[in-house]
Amino acid sequence: MDTANIEKTRYAETSSKADVNALVRLCEADMASVNATITERMQSDVSIIPALAEHLISAGGKRLRPLLCVAAARIAGTTNAHHHKLSAAVEFIHTATLLHDDVVDSSQLRRGKVAAHLIWGAPSSVLVGDFLFARAFELMVETDSLQALGILSKAAGVIAEGEVLQLMKAYDVGLSEAIYIDIISAKTAALFAAASESGAVAAGASVEKQKALRDYGMNLGLAFQIQDDALDYGGTAASLGKNAGDDFAEGKATLPLILAIAATGEAEKDFWHRTVSLRQQQEGDFARAQALMIESGAMAQTIDRAKVYARKAKDALKVFGASEWKAALEALADYSVERTK
C-alpha cells in the first residue's frame, strides 16, 4: 500500500467516527482567535450590552457555525486570517437571532440558562441583538470581501423570512413537508451554508469549491435541524434530551409531527387537532404522540430524511482530495444524524 492509500485509509477510518471532536481539535488554534475576537467586539461603554451578550455567548453551545466557517477556509487552503473575523461575525448573527427568537417565542431557557429577556427584559434583548448584528457587519467590512458580505447579509434576510414564515405557520396541523423544509432551510440551514461559503470565499477558493462548501453547509444544516426536531420527541431511542417536548407543547409543526399526522390519518385526527391546533394538552399526551410517531414509522422516516441530507453534505465534498479536514467534515455530517442529544 503506498503512502497516499495509507493516508486515505486513515482518513476513512477517522471519518467513520461520527463526532464533532475531530473538527473541534483541528480548529483549536483558529477558534482561540475567533473567541478572542468575539469577546473584544461585544464590548461597549453601555455596560448592560456586554453583560447580556456574555450571558448568552459564554453559555457556549458547540459554536458549529464559526467552526464551519473556519473549516471551509482551511479545506480551501486559506493563506490569510479573514476567516477569524468572519467566524466571529457569523456567531454574532447567530446570537442576535437567538436573542430575538427568545423574545418572539417567550422562551424560558437557552443553552441551559435562564433566557436573557427574563433577566434584562425583552427591550434590552431586542436592542442588544441589534447591536450584535451591527457589530457583525463591522467585522465583515474589515475582511475587505464584498462577496462574503453579500453572502452573509443575504443569509440574515433569509433567516428573518424563515422566522416570520414559522410564526405564521404555528399550530398548523396541515403544514406540508415542503413548507417545513422551506422554513428550516431559511431559519437554520441558510446560516450554515453562508458560514461555510463565506469561509471559502475569504480563502480565495475556486467557484466550484465555494459552491461545494455552500452545498455542504446547506445539507448539513437541514440534517442537523431535522435530527433536532426528531430528538425533541426522543428520536427512536425514546431517551429524552433536556428540552424534549418543547415543540409539542408549543404546537410547532416539525417533521416528526407532520409525518405522524399523515401516517395516522383519520384515526388520530381529533387527537392532533386537540393537542396541536388547540394546544389543549393533558398528562400522557406527549407519551402518546411519541408512541404514535414510533408505531406509525414517522420517526424512522424523519431520521431517514435527515440521513439523506447528511449523505448529500458528504457528497458535496467530493471535489476535495482526502485530508484531515475532509474527514472531520464528513464525521460532522455523520454526527449530525447519529447524535442522541
Next chain:
Amino acid sequence: MDTANIEKTRYAETSSKADVNALVRLCEADMASVNATITERMQSDVSIIPALAEHLISAGGKRLRPLLCVAAARIAGTTNAHHHKLSAAVEFIHTATLLHDDVVDSSQLRRGKVAAHLIWGAPSSVLVGDFLFARAFELMVETDSLQALGILSKAAGVIAEGEVLQLMKAYDVGLSEAIYIDIISAKTAALFAAASESGAVAAGASVEKQKALRDYGMNLGLAFQIQDDALDYGGTAASLGKNAGDDFAEGKATLPLILAIAATGEAEKDFWHRTVSLRQQQEGDFARAQALMIESGAMAQTIDRAKVYARKAKDALKVFGASEWKAALEALADYSVERTK
C-alpha cells in the same frame, strides 16, 4: 454685480427661508429612484413582511435621512447613482429601528398610524425589523463601497447603544445634559451623520468634504432632536403638536426637563420626583411642567442649544462654494430649529 455675485445673492435669499421644501424639490428625481428601490427591496414571498413594512414606510414621514444622503452625494458632485441604493438602505435601517423602538417602548402610534406591533404583534415587528436591516446591508453591498458600508454599520451599532443607554436612564431626574447629548448623538444624530457622510463617500468626495458632510449631519441631527424634545412640551409657543406630552407621560428625561429641573431647584423637587421618577401624574401636571419650563427660562435655553447646533451644521458647509444644494442644506438647518411641529 457680476453673475457669480448675483448667484450668491439669490442663494443667500433662498437660504433665508427656513424650510425643507427647497431640498425636497432638488431631490425629486433622485428620490423617485430611492422610493422605487425601497418598494422593490421590501418585497418577500412571506406576505406579512411587505404588508408590515408598507404600513410604516407608506406612512411617509419626511424621509430626511435619505434626502440627506442624496444631497450629500449631489453637493459633492457625484457622477454615479450609488446614493440611490445607499439612501434606500439608510431608510431601511431607520425603519428597522422604528419598528424595534415601538416594541421596546410599547408605543401606540407611529407617524399618525396605529403602531405595527399592535396590528401584527411584537414578534412580527421584531423580525421584520431584522429583515429590513439585512436588506439594508444587501443594498449597501451592491454599491461596492466598503467605506460606506463601514460608516453605516458602525452607525447601526451606535444607534443600538444609544437606545440601550436611553432605556437605562429612563425616569432619571438626575440625568446630566452631557449624558442626554450622548444619548441623542447615538440614537438620532449618528444616522444623520452616517447618511450624509456615506453619500459623500459614494460620490468620491475628498476627505475634507466627507468630514464636512459628516459634521453637517451630526449637528443637524442634534438640532433636530433637541427641537423635537422642545416641541414635545409645546416649545415657546405653547401650541402643541399632536404627540406633545408623550415624553412627560413616559418620564423621559429630555433637555427641556433636565434644564427645568436644574433651574427650579429645591422649590419644585417634589413635583419632578412625583411626576417623573414615580410617574404619578394628575390633571394639570403637564400644564404646570410647561409653565415651569417657560418661566424658568429652561425652554428658551433648550431652543438656544438647538440653534447652536444648527449654526454649527451650517458652518460645516463652508468648504463648499455657493450652490442651490448648499442653500437648501442651510435652509434645512434653519428649518430644524424654527419649525413649530
